[in-house]
Amino acid sequence: MREVAIIGVGMNKWGELWNKSLRDVFTEAALLAIDDAGVDHIDSMYVGCMSSGLFVGQEHLSSLLADYLGTNPIPAARIESACASGGLALRLGFIEVASGTSDIVLAGGVEKMTDVAVDGATFALSTAADQEYEVYHGITFPGLYAMMARAHMHKYGTTREQLAQVAVKNHHNGSMNPLAQFPQKVTVENVMKSVMIADPLRILDCSPITDGAAAAILCPMDLAKKITKKPLVKIIGSGNATDTIALHSRDDITEIGSTKVAGEKAFKMAGKKPENIDLAEVHDCFTIAEICVIEALGLVDKGKGGKATEDGLTALDGKIPINTSGGLKSKGHPVGATGVAQVCEVVKQLRGEAGDRQIKGAKVGLTQNMGGSGGSSVVHIMEVV
Numbered sequence: 001m002r003e004v005a006i007i008g009v010g011m012n013k014w015g016e017l018w019n020k021s022l023r024d025v026f027t028e029a030a031l032l033a034i035d036d037a038g039v040d041h042i043d044s045m046y047v048g049c050m051s052s053g054l055f056v057g058q059e060h061l062s063s064l065l066a067d068y069l070g071t072n073p074i075p076a077a078r079i080e081s082a083c084a085s086g087g088l089a090l091r092l093g094f095i096e097v098a099s100g101t102s103d104i105v106l107a108g109g110v111e112k113m114t115d116v117a118v119d120g121a122t123f124a125l126s127t128a129a130d131q132e133y134e135v136y137h138g139i140t141f142p143g144l145y146a147m148m149a150r151a152h153m154h155k156y157g158t159t160r161e162q163l164a165q166v167a168v169k170n171h172h173n174g175s176m177n178p179l180a181q182f183p184q185k186v187t188v189e190n191v192m193k194s195v196m197i198a199d200p201l202r203i204l205d206c207s208p209i210t211d212g213a214a215a216a217i218l219c220p221m222d223l224a225k226k227i228t229k230k231p232l233v234k235i236i237g238s239g240n241a242t243d244t245i246a247l248h249s250r251d252d253i254t255e256i257g258s259t260k261v262a263g264e265k266a267f268k269m270a271g272k273k274p275e276n277i278d279l280a281e282v283h284d285c286f287t288i289a290e291i292c293v294i295e296a297l298g299l300v301d302k303g304k305g306g307k308a309t310e311d312g313l314t315a316l317d318g319k320i321p322i323n324t325s326g327g328l329k330s331k332g333h334p335v336g337a338t339g340v341a342q343v344c345e346v347v348k349q350l351r352g353e354a355g356d357r358q359i360k361g362a363k364v365g366l367t368q369n370m371g372g373s374g375g376s377s378v379v380h381i382m383e384v385v
Contacts, residue, residue, distance in 0.1 A: 002097065002099075004221065005219060006233045006234075006235065010030065011340075013179050022110060037227065038228055043105060044102040044105045045105065046079055046090075047077070049111060050083060050124075050371075051111075052336075054120070082372045082376065084369045085109060086341070087338075090339060091240055093107035094218060094380075097218045104223075108214065112211045150199075152292065152306075158305070164192055166287035167205060168191065173316060176326075177325055181330070182326075201287070215340060232385050233351065233382050233385075236269070238381075242375060243377075255292065255296060262368070266379040266380060277299065279321045280322050282327070297366070324345060325342070325357075342368075343367050350363065350383070365383075
């Protein structure tokens with residue numbers, strides 16, 4: 001298996017992009033990544049996208065986006081794993097390069113979510129839950145994560161204030177990210193007094209509906225050394241796992257099993273342990289999600305995610321900085337693009353290009369991207385060499 005490097009990343013400004021189509025949004029990010037990599041062609045392409053059919057009425061993205069990018073007749077595929085679609089697209093691109101099937105692969109993600117009304121977006125997102133046993137009975141993702149939050153609070157003593165502190169931290173980080181959808185800072189009081197969505201989660205505990213795209217260019221390490229003079233970021237670990245799609249089928253809804261297993265696989269491949277990670281971008285679709293994820297990955301002890309946030313361990317100047325980009329909470333969450341955008345942030349951090357939010361001396365970074373309430377998870381570990 002060949003060693004694989006990420007030689008280019010690209011992401012556009014996220015938000016409500018009314019004047020751009022899905023193809024425009026994707027192509028912008030893809031061209032930024034191609035330019036960053038300094039390549040004049042790509043051999044293959046994977047595009048993470050959860051539900052372009054429901055959001056904009058467009059399927060067959062493999063043909064559409066290869067055509068609009070001007071890369072026909074390359075092989076291309078649209079990848080779907082709910083909100084983990086982008087992370088899975090990157091994993092498949094990694095496997096293709098590592099196997100020797102292709103040399104230069106674009107792994108991207110895109111979602112255009114604001115072209116439908118809020119109820120339409122809610123319906124589209126709900127397709128990532130169990131339709132017969134969850135959605136039919138009226139549950140939404142805020143409701144599912146609210147149950148996870150209540151269970152975590154009951155079992156481990158996690159407080160409402162600790163949930164709010166996740167949002168405060170991530171908005172602080174996002175305030176230094178010029179591409180973030182909501183870069184304004186918030187306070188614990190702001191979060192605690194915001195509109196209730198599903199008790200105990202309020203609107204400022206929830207990631208937004210977003211338009212946006214991100215892309216990365218992958219190639220074998222020996223070729224990367226010839227192509228770019230930028231610091232080389234190598235993918236040293238990749239893990240993918242699934243869990244039951246419905247919460248009621250799980251033994252413990254405070255634990256995200258798919259993330260735990262995917263993380264273990266990635267750590268084993270990388271030859272690293274949680275204490276070797278300098279920073280991580282994780283899937284904070286809701287504030288409780290970040291707490292559960294950092295526990296599942298072993299970055300903090302089980303049941304201590306809330307306390308770790310309260311004590312500043314996950315802040316920019318903490319022991320293990322989490323979501324330096326602002327995370328889904330501040331940066332935005334165009335569901336198919338999120339997993340690739342996480343990689344863009346880690347690559348920039350490892351290159352020393354993250355500006356005011358730069359983690360000094362960062363050498364090893366991790367990304368964790370998951371679908372639904374944790375029915376699927378993808379973890380990548382990267383190292384600058």
